[in-house]
Amino acid sequence: MINLFSDTQTKPTPEMRAAMAxxxxxxxxxxxxPTVNRLQDMTAQLLGKEAAIFLPSGAMCNLVGVKTHTQPGDMILADRRCHIMRAECGGAAIFSGVMLDPLDGERGIFTPEQVRAAIPPVKTVYHPHPTLLCIENTHNYGGGSVWPIEQxxxxxxxxxxxGLAIHMDGARLFNASAASGVTASEYASHVDSVWIDLSKGLGCPVGAVIAGTSDFIGRARRWKHAFGGAMRQAGIIAAAGVYALQHNINRLKDDHANARLLAEGLSQSPRVRLLYPADTNIVFFNVSGFTPAAFCERAAAQGVRFSAVGGGIRGVTHLDVSREESAAAVESVMKALSE
Ligand SMILES: Cc1ncc(COP(=O)(O)O)c(C=O)c1O
Structure with missing residues (x-):
């Protein structure tokens, strides 16, 4: 099976497993x-922040980030289709008691005017106080879109x-950097908290790291404990992260080239409509005559696994999908469509 379901599906390589062992x-x-401490230091340095903490998942980074920045009853502004809004079970509302005010971004990317319009000009006793802005870079349901640095x-x-604080969901921040040439620390310099996922394009089995000022991370550490995210001999999994930061960042551009190959190949079929250009490692499309779920089933029968999410069919390239497999995936889809 050529697995384009998600970049979360990578399996640790023998070298990564050796580093873990x-x-x-x-x-x-x-x-x-010591290994967790090293991973945290490396991440803080890469992101240009004072400190960082290791957490079991990206979703927990969002939970801890929102909790550390807000008080119950606050409003947070974020794109309507971001992961916090769409894919975390309402965790921000459950655990932080915040209201979520959705902005209608273009592929997840919104404007200063939209932010300004969402904030009441004066504080009143009626309107919940917006205290946090969340930004997702790259934006998953926006098709791996990259925030232009000026915007x-x-x-x-x-x-x-x-007066708002700013939190960045950087699950795929290094993909944004690979596509734009803007360093992760340059992106991070504009926000108060930022996290990276180790278990996506970087190829680790588990883990994410959130970074910010020492003060922010000190307070975030308390919520990490409260949410059950404090671990014991976690160096075993942090070692995968250290390995990934050393070996798997520079190769992300290969995933992007494979995504472009996939997108170009698929778009040769008149039945395929690409929803967005393949800017990073995510290709979203629809196929006439199929619901996304039905197409995924048909493609799986031909040996290619896609996912039906975000209103379309999604293919994600990653460490475990070679260029040859990306080309073979196109051929299999064409075969599936000709049947
Ligand atoms: C943009 C984004 N944020 C957060 C997450 C959550 O990360 P994790 O699966 O590590 O909890 C994901 C996972 O797919 C994601 O795509």
Missing amino acids: AADVGDEQLAED LRDVCTTARER
Whole structure:
């Protein structure tokens, strides 16, 4: 099976497994695990932030980020189709008691005017107070769209002028960098908290790291414990992260080239409609005559696994899909469509 379901499906390579097996470990809850500490330091440095903490998942990074920035009853602004809004079970509302005000971004990317319009000009006792802006870069349901750095800067400036803090869901931040040439630390310099996922394009089995000021991370650590995210000999899994930061960032551009190959190949069929250009490692499309779910079933029967999400069919390239397999996936889809 050529697995284009998601970049979350990668399996650790023998080299990554060897690094995990050899990891030095300690009690992570007590900040005594040397490998976790190293991963946190490496991430903070890559993102240009003072400190970072290791968490079991990206969803928990969003939970902890929102919780650390807000008080119950606050409003947070975010794109309507972002992961926090659409794919985290309402965790921000459940655990932080916040209201979510959706912005209608273009592929998840919104403007300073939209941010300004969502913030009441004066605080009143009626309207919930917006205190946090969330940005997703790249944007998953926007088809792996990349925030232009000038627009990101302007949106962040607007939010700050109105007193909002800014949190970035950087599940695929290194994909944004690989596509735009803007470093992860440049993106991160505009926001207060930012996290990266280790278990997506970077190819780790588990884990994510959130970064910010020492003060923010100190407060976030408390919520990590409260949410059950504090671990013990977590160096075993952090070692995969250290390995990935050293070996798997530079190769993300190969995934992007494979996504372009896939998109170009698929669009040769008159029945395929690409929903967005393949800017990074995500290809969204629809096929006439099929619901997304029905097409996924048909493609799976031909040996290619896609997912039916976000109103379309999604193919995601990653470490475990080669260029040859990307080309073979196109051929299999064409065969599926000709039957
Ligand atoms: C943009 C985005 N944010 C957050 C998450 C959650 O990450 P995790 O699966 O590590 O909890 C995902 C997962 O697909 C994602 O795509």
